[in-house]
Amino acid sequence: MVKRIQVATRGKGLTEITLAVAEVVRAAGVDEGLCTVFIQHTSASLVIQENADPSARRDLERWLDRLVVEDDPQYTHTSEGPDDMPAHIKAALTATSLSIPVASGQLGLGTWQGIYVWEHRHRGGRRGVLVQVG
């Protein structure tokens, strides 16, 4: 079973999708198996991070922003705006796909784990995410 969900991001940062993914798992009715989340973009990515304290996600976002700067004079791929090349690099350093075992019909996430879409463009947009359960 493959379902496509659309995630509206409001600019750079993390948008939680744990509940939407869990809903696909529930609908699939699989007791033991695997749930794979895949993002269909190269300027946004996926990450599993702490779901408790928002300061951890903010610090994470800012840290990556300082590592992959916008005004790098060595970029040649600049036609799509100053945030496009950094977005591709950030996507390459994080995850495009994540696979989470399903046991007793539920995602095997740890207590403090949430699944997030990580938007790397300033403007954000509608991001397509495939969720496969099998």
Add this chain to the structure above:
Amino acid sequence: MVKRIQVATRGKGLTEITLAVAEVVRAAGVDEGLCTVFIQHTSASLVIQENADPSARRDLERWLDRLVVEDDPQYTHTSEGPDDMPAHIKAALTATSLSIPVASGQLGLGTWQGIYVWEHRHRGGRRGVLVQVG
């Protein structure tokens, strides 16, 4: 088939779990398929690295330590200790899940590949890892 294994880490660094994962694959009795390893934490992660020369794993650990420093004045998430925010960043830059094809009943690892839990906290602890074979 989903099995949970517990990995005791002794502070920062890599702990090999290849044999424990291979044992789950053997017990599952699957001839061709997929083995997924998933870590249920956000301050420890997974990595496949060279299993031969330990100096490669030591250099890897030290390199990441220099990239993601502890005493960054820009961190605001500091309530859980100076090594907590760096641990979340390191986890985001490495893997939370890894999937390895199974062929002829065995993990399809290359000759020099080992599967490791990468502990990012000083203290270490018991880390939950799910292994799914299907």
Add this chain to the structure above:
Amino acid sequence: MVKRIQVATRGKGLTEITLAVAEVVRAAGVDEGLCTVFIQHTSASLVIQENADPSARRDLERWLDRLVVEDDPQYTHTSEGPDDMPAHIKAALTATSLSIPVASGQLGLGTWQGIYVWEHRHRGGRRGVLVQVG
């Protein structure tokens, strides 16, 4: 179904394997499912990146080259050449496995996504890649 493909890389950089992976999916005849790509090496890795403008892939390659330098005096794992330790680090920061949902018999890639082997050694070589469809 697990198939091993061999990818000849010509030194550092990205080599596209999207068509080869799609061919394995076609041959498997699976309508809905999951395709997992796994590289059997620790000095080369996998990445999904923009398949349109080659300048994005060149900038990505150069950016990682500047982040993970060759002449780092702190490396102790130097016996296999100056590009070996950086190659292990780069592999750890990118992907060893990627999983892509299959729907209507096709890889669920976004319009601008291509699958690439990322060679991190100067010399390149023959890289073994497993493709599992199930």
